[in-house]
Amino acid sequence: MHRRTFITSSLAASLALTSQAQQKTTPLTVAIIGHTGRGNYGHDLDNLWLNVPEVQIVAVSDPDPKGLASALQRLKVDRGFSSYQEMLAAVKPDLVSIGPRHIDQHRDMTLAAAAAGVKGIYMEKPFCRTPQEADEILKACKEGNVKLALAHRNRYHPALPQVKKLLEDGTIGRLLEVRCRGKEDQRGGGLDLWVLGSHVLNLAVFFTGPATECSATYLINGKIATRENVFTGTEGVGPLLGNELHATYLTAAGIPIHFDSIQNAGEKNAGFGLQLVGSKGIIDLRIDEEPLAHLLPGNPFDPVSTPRQWTPITSAGLNNVEPLKDIRKMVGGHMGAVQDLLAAIKENRPPLCSAEEGAATVEMICATFASHVEGGKRVNLPLQSRTHPLA
Numbered sequence: 001m002h003r004r005t006f007i008t009s010s011l012a013a014s015l016a017l018t019s020q021a022q023q024k025t026t027p028l029t030v031a032i033i034g035h036t037g038r039g040n041y042g043h044d045l046d047n048l049w050l051n052v053p054e055v056q057i058v059a060v061s062d063p064d065p066k067g068l069a070s071a072l073q074r075l076k077v078d079r080g081f082s083s084y085q086e087m088l089a090a091v092k093p094d095l096v097s098i099g100p101r102h103i104d105q106h107r108d109m110t111l112a113a114a115a116a117g118v119k120g121i122y123m124e125k126p127f128c129r130t131p132q133e134a135d136e137i138l139k140a141c142k143e144g145n146v147k148l149a150l151a152h153r154n155r156y157h158p159a160l161p162q163v164k165k166l167l168e169d170g171t172i173g174r175l176l177e178v179r180c181r182g183k184e185d186q187r188g189g190g191l192d193l194w195v196l197g198s199h200v201l202n203l204a205v206f207f208t209g210p211a212t213e214c215s216a217t218y219l220i221n222g223k224i225a226t227r228e229n230v231f232t233g234t235e236g237v238g239p240l241l242g243n244e245l246h247a248t249y250l251t252a253a254g255i256p257i258h259f260d261s262i263q264n265a266g267e268k269n270a271g272f273g274l275q276l277v278g279s280k281g282i283i284d285l286r287i288d289e290e291p292l293a294h295l296l297p298g299n300p301f302d303p304v305s306t307p308r309q310w311t312p313i314t315s316a317g318l319n320n321v322e323p324l325k326d327i328r329k330m331v332g333g334h335m336g337a338v339q340d341l342l343a344a345i346k347e348n349r350p351p352l353c354s355a356e357e358g359a360a361t362v363e364m365i366c367a368t369f370a371s372h373v374e375g376g377k378r379v380n381l382p383l384q385s386r387t388h389p390l391a
Contacts, residue, residue, distance in 0.1 A: 027056040028119070028342070031093035032075065033084045033109055034060065036067025039100025039235065042124030045151065046075060046099055048334040054342055055095060061087040084109060088116035095341075098123040103194075104236030107133040110148070114140040120345050121148040122338060126198045127358030129238045131366060132386035134359035141355050149341040149351035150358040152202045154285075156336035158315035158324060159292045160206070163276075163283060166318065167207060171295065172278030178204045180259040181271030188263025189218060190240040191233050193247075193365055197259055199287050200274045202353065202361050204257045207276060210360060211249040211257065214367035215378045218242030225372070230390050239369075239390035247368045250378075259368075283313070290328060 030049050034041040041047075049057050057077050061084040062068035072080045081087035088096070096113040098106060098121060106128045113121055121141075127150060128134050141148050154160075167175060180200040182192035205211060218225040218241050225242035233240035243263035248256055265271075276283040281297040293313040298304060314322040330336045337353070344351040363381050369389035370379045383389075 025054070027054055028094040029058045029091065030055045030095040030097060031058060031084075031087055031091055032060040032071070032097045033087075033099060034062045034067065034071055035100040035102070035105065036062055036064035036070075039102035039105065039124070040067075041071070041099035042101050042151065043153075044334070045097045045122065045124050046071060048338065049097060050075065051329075051333065051335065052338055052342075058093060059087050059091045085112055088112055088118075092116060093118060095120045095122070097121075100124065101195075102236030103127070103129055104238070107137060110137045111140050114144045114146045117144065118146055120341050121146060122151065122334075122341055123148060123358075124151050125358070126194050126237070126365070127355070127362050129236070129362075130386065130388045131359070131363055131383055134355075134362050135386060138355055138359055145348075147341060147344045147351055148355040148358075149337055149344070150202075150353045150355070151334065151337060152199055152353045152357075153331050153334060153337055154199065154287055154292060155202060155206065155353040155357075156340055157292050157331050158327070158336065159313055162313055162315060162317050163285070163293050164207065166283065166295065166313065167276065167278075171281065171318075172276065172283055172297075173280030173299075175207070175255055175276060175278050177255065177277050178208060178257045178274055179277060180204055180257065180274040182259075182261040183272045184261050184263065184265040184270075186264060188261050188265065189243040189245045190368070191235070191237065192261040192263075193245055193259065193368065194233070194237045194240075195235060196272060196287075197261065198361050198365065200272075201257070201259065201364050202357060203285060203287075204274055205251065205357075205360065205364075208251040208255045208257060209253045211251050211364050211367075211381050213250040213378045213380055214247060214364065214371050215376055216245065216247035216368035216371040217376045218368070218372045219244040219246075238388050241369075241372075241390065245368060247371075249364060249367075249381075284310070288332060290331075291322065292331075 032046045059079040060071045061081040063082050068080045096118050098109045103126050182196040220229050220242045229241045245261045247259045273286040285293045291312040294310040296310050311319045316323050340352050
């Protein structure tokens with residue numbers, strides 16, 4: 001099946017599950033893993049399950065006593081555990097929601113869930129810290145036939161197939177490059193790449209195909225960062241350096257992807273997203289905004305005497321009113337992602353944003369450190385070394 005057809009059909013099938021929710025079926029059980037004070041429950045990876053008719057929350061774990069008590073009340077559940085390992089052994093859930101944003105916990109939590117025999121996992125991004133951890137997660141999920149979906153919410157956006165169709169139809173001519181930026185707040189550079197850049201890199205390769213090479217340079221206050229500048233990043237991301245990053249990826253299709261992040265660069269969040277730059281126009285995608293995408297027609301390198309108009313792209317296509325009235329809940333509330341995960345389990349297929357895609361993003365992030373260590377030289381993907389380049 002053609003990739004575009006598969007994505008469109010899969011998304012339609014996933015969203016169709018919502019209308020079937022009233023059918024009387026045995027609900028899947030879900031256990032929620034949180035860690036108050038160390039990543040908490042991510043971006044509502046606990047509360048979202050209250051809005052999914054096909055599942056029943058049966059337990060929650062949190063090593064923080066106050067956090068656990070609050071979660072039990074918030075989620076309307078009786079069974080609480082200080083240890084997620086004990087919870088998994090006791091309740092043997094069908095699904096696990098891995099909420100903490102601190103990614104140094106994701107590998108162990110995933111392996112424990114897979115060993116407990118779960119059918120599916122919904123995990124907060126970023127995926128994990130190193131290619132080695134990603135390898136272990138992929139192996140465990142494959143052996144247990146566990147469907148793991150990553151909470152890059154915009155990857156499940158129903159407008160994405162329309163954007164891809166416009167590309168394939170030549171609406172912006174030849175795709176020349178993809179330009180990506182993080183939020184560029186106080187987290188500029190490597191932390192911005194991990195926490196927010198993972199969103200845009202994941203989206204970028206959806207349009208270009210996998211990255212095959214990377215070259216990158218990290219700066220600290222305008223000067224090349226050195227080993228002496230390495231520090232331990234927050235949110236469990238591991239070693240970091242610099243507060244400014246400039247990275248270029250080459251993809252299998254020959255289309256370059258550029259990612260840039262400068263600490264406190266200009267207006268906060270203004271650049272958070274990506275632009276598909278073509279010979280006849282630009283498609284701009286803004287993370288977590290509606291509409292997700294806009295088209296600016298015309299050669300971007302050719303000044304014109306009259307203003308050009310940005311035109312929205314919705315799930316109904318170019319310049320059409322968005323027909324999905326609950327699209328913010330569907331995307332921002334994780335409903336599209338969770339319905340796709342349930343469909344992936346039923347159909348025995350990968351979720352739209354799978355563990356494999358999460359692993360590819362980790363490779364791209366770690367490749368920036370590997371290239372910088374080599375003086376900005378190009379490094380091949382997948383990386384030969386599976387450990388962290390700055391470790």
